[in-house]
Amino acid sequence: MDISASGSMIKKMKYKDILSNKDAAPILLAINFSRLAAGLVPFGLIALYSSKHEYAYAGIASSLLMATGALSAPYKGKLIMRFAPVKTVIPLSMIYCLFVALGAFLSYSNKPFYIAIVFLFAGNLVAPPTPALVRTLWTRIANNQDYNRALHALDSITEELVFAITPLITAFLWSTVGAFWVIPVGLLCGFISTSSIIILAGRKNAPTYELIHSSDNAYIRASANSTDTRSSSIYFNRITWGLLGPMLGLGAAMGALSIILTRWSEVSIGEQYASGIILSIISFSGFFAGLLFGKFKINSLSTATQYTIASLAIGVGILFISLGFDIAFVVIGAVILGSAMTIMFIASFVLIGEHYEVVEQTEMNAAIGASFDIASGVSNLSAGFLISMFGLLASFHVMSIAILPLVALSFLLQAKNRLRS
Structure with missing residues (x-):
């Protein structure tokens, strides 16, 4: 059932309609699977260092990686749209996974912390801003304000639920196979889901196809008003x-x-x-x-x-x-x-x-x-x-x-x- 099929259905918007929508539902599932990585990797790093009684390293790694991700996210959002998400997001995700996995393995192998943190820092520096991209996809999928708000609301609600269960998953893996394995499990979840989002949103018949495949310059040429609205930085208004x-x-x-x-x-x-x-x-x-x-x-x-x-x-x-x-x-x-x-x-x-x-x-x-x-x-x-x-x-x-x-x-x-x- 396609929620955009009729105006009368939009007026009776229900979350179950979104969950049955062929464009929105698979992406919503994929982004929440990706959020397992967003929770498991940081928790896993803290668990890894805490299991070795290196609490100072746990604090340094946690705060540094959070700051790196927060400060670099807007620039990365601009970068992937400039060169097209289909060309940038999956490669960035692959580099992120490799660097963070290597940094975690170095710590697990008792190599010097200052070497491991370089790879962890570099990995978070290039991590693709997948949640921000998905928020942009919702705006393209929705055909009116109420549908758009419902999509963003359901996304935010499910995000809270996913982040509530990731500490439990971390605790389970930590107690069974060891703290280190929380990190590769999280990275694998992140890579699979990020790749799935690009594939799903980039389907030829999807309303998000043009956004996923087009670069910044293509959109500039397609927009008659671009020269007026893009003449100054978006941060100066x-x-x-x-x-x-x-x-x-x-x-x-x-x-x-x-x-x-x-x-x-x-x-x-x-x-x-x-x-x-x-x-x-x-x-x-x-x-x-x-x-x-x-x-x-x-x-x-x-x-x-x-x-x-x-x-x-x-x-x-x-x-x-x-x-x-x-x-x-x-x-x-x-x-x-x-x-x-x-x-x-x-x-x-x-x-x-x-x-x-x-x-x-x-x-x-x-x-x-x-x-x-x-x-x-x-x-x-x-x-x-x-x-x-x-x-x-x-x-x-x-x-x-x-x-x-x-x-x-x-x-x-x-x-x-x-x-x-």
């Missing part, structure tokens, strides 16, 4: 900062809370592990909010307005949490924060399809994730310093002061200055 600013704020909030809530749980509840319950409330709130947001039509509000409201809700959630020692306020803030977080991600990917050229969309999709990851890492480090130097309550307040101006940048979306090709 209001729409971009209206998108990325709040995403930086969201990343900063989640990174800081992962540290601050641990201390809050110890002081207010008496048990540090309770912070995990609050973080779970955030995740489950986001899961259910994503389910609802993807299903219902919201024609009365533009996507930009939805993103602005969700961004401001992040600020409201942070303000509730920053009231500090009242558990009721913390739980309410966690529900608001989690619900707004998922809606922000879904709306941001829809907005990219509305405001950017096709050749820019993969880069911008990658920039969304990079903004979140970079801000999360910086605030994670900063929160530990703040708690040590100034205490819990001051850390809550500093977090709020830093995040509120970032989420307020979402108002820039109301002054539209870019057109979709």
